[in-house]
Amino acid sequence: MKLTLVGDTTNHPLQKIGSVAGVCWGANTDDREKNVNRAISCIESDHGRVLEWVNVELLIEDLSARCMREVGRHCVGTSYLQSSTRYVDESNFKYYTPPSCQKDGVREVYEKGMKNIAEFYGELIELGVPREDAANALPLGMDSKVVWKINLRSLVNFMNKRLCSRALLEIRQFANELRSLLMKINVEWGWIGENLFVPSCERYKFLNKSMCFCIEKKCCGRHPYIKDVTLVKQ
Ligand SMILES: Cc1cc2nc3c(=O)[nH]c(=O)nc-3n(C[C@H](O)[C@H](O)[C@H](O)COP(=O)(O)OP(=O)(O)OC[C@H]3O[C@@H](n4cnc5c(N)ncnc54)[C@H](O)[C@@H]3O)c2cc1C
Incomplete structure (x- = not known):
């Protein structure tokens, strides 16, 4: 990046x-x-x-x-x-590899898949398909x-x-x-x-350090989920 x-x-x-x-x-x-x-x-x-x-x-x-x-x-x-796949030659595209695909045994499969896509794209271009149409073969990870x-x-x-x-x-x-x-x-x-x-759980922290709460249902636990928080003393 x-x-x-x-x-x-x-x-x-x-x-x-x-x-x-x-x-x-x-x-x-x-x-x-x-x-x-x-x-x-x-x-x-x-x-x-x-x-x-x-x-x-x-x-x-x-x-x-x-x-x-x-x-x-x-x-x-x-x-x-954004850079246009209609006009830019993407034959040698670089791509993102997430951590789960960097492990031995997985990386090789991931790289092979990307290489296959690049070859497929190149083949279409060689057959006279315009870049804007060949681009349909490109991966989201590019x-x-x-x-x-x-x-x-x-x-x-x-x-x-x-x-x-x-x-x-x-x-x-x-x-x-x-x-x-x-x-x-x-x-x-x-x-x-x-x-x-x-992060949104800390958006009011600078006003009051105890005002940290999460509204995500799948709360990560960094701060308490809002439904478990008492904001006003009863
Ligand atoms: C964890 C996560 C998962 C997500 N999953 C998906 C997904 O599966 N599919 C998907 O399509 N998106 C997904 N999103 C994107 C999300 O729905 C928002 O589009 C994105 O986060 C942009 O946020 P925003 O709308 O607040 O930003 P902006 O579009 O920049 O809007 C800023 C603020 O302006 C106001 N606003 C924006 N539009 C309007 C409007 N039309 N009318 C009135 N007020 C408006 C709101 O207060 C908004 O918060 C995900 C986002 C996150 C963080």
């Missing part, structure tokens, strides 16, 4: 949020520290609209087409462009390329869902890598990663 930030990823997300939110109160938006504090205050009150002014633009390479399809499911506040734009509001929702252990391993790894990449930019992204890029 290869992730590259491209285009207009917001450099100082909290200052950006604080300065746009400041308009609502006629505040002084030249003060960086006040902007950051105002941003955090808005986030704590779940005023989600302000997050939409922060963007991430990303080139995603070497992630499976299947995983990209799941990424593309997040369609609110996002833009998504690597693909996407440029993705997502605003912070949607990205928080993405992280809540895809850092959860219920999510597919490959997309969970993608979510974790993206989280690390963004957190390295500066302390503002670090704060966002630490507090907001968390």
Whole structure:
């Protein structure tokens, strides 16, 4: 998996949020520290609209087409462009190998299957079948390329869902890598990663450490299932 930030990823997300939110109160938006504090205050009150002014633009390479399809499911506040199997020559496609298929004895079968598909695709091309039709033979596990734009509001929702252990391993790894990449930019992204890029069971943890609960019926046990939690003292 290869992730590259491209285009207009917001450099100082909290200052950006604080300065746009400041308009609502006629505040002084030249003060960086006040902007950051105002941003955090808005986030704590779940005023989600302000997050939409922060963007991430990303080139995603070497992630499976299947995983990209799941990424593309997040369609609110996002833009998504994917490498076209109609035009791109996929004779030498690379592919994802999940851990269960990396074991001795299984890996060989998996690789043989992928090789057979590549040969089948090549044969169709040689017979004069256009790429867009031969592409029907390609596997979902084949690597693909996407440029993705997502605003912070949607990205928080993405992280809540895809850092959860219920999510597919490959997309969970993608979510974790993206989280690390963004957190390295500066302390503002670090704060966002630490507090907001968390599985859904921890989405209110930064407000109150005891507010961790799971709503997945197949709860992994990291935090208690909601039906077992008493939120209000009786
Ligand atoms: C563990 C897991 C298993 C999944 N399994 C499947 C599966 O088997 N098949 C499948 O197709 N998908 C599956 N999904 C995808 C899932 O259903 C969502 O499409 C995906 O997680 C995107 O989430 P979202 O809708 O919150 O994101 P977005 O589309 O980005 O939406 C963001 C938010 O906007 C709001 N919103 C979005 N659309 C509307 C709307 N039309 N009207 C009003 N409000 C809206 C909602 O509050 C939503 O949370 C799965 C996801 C997970 C995490």
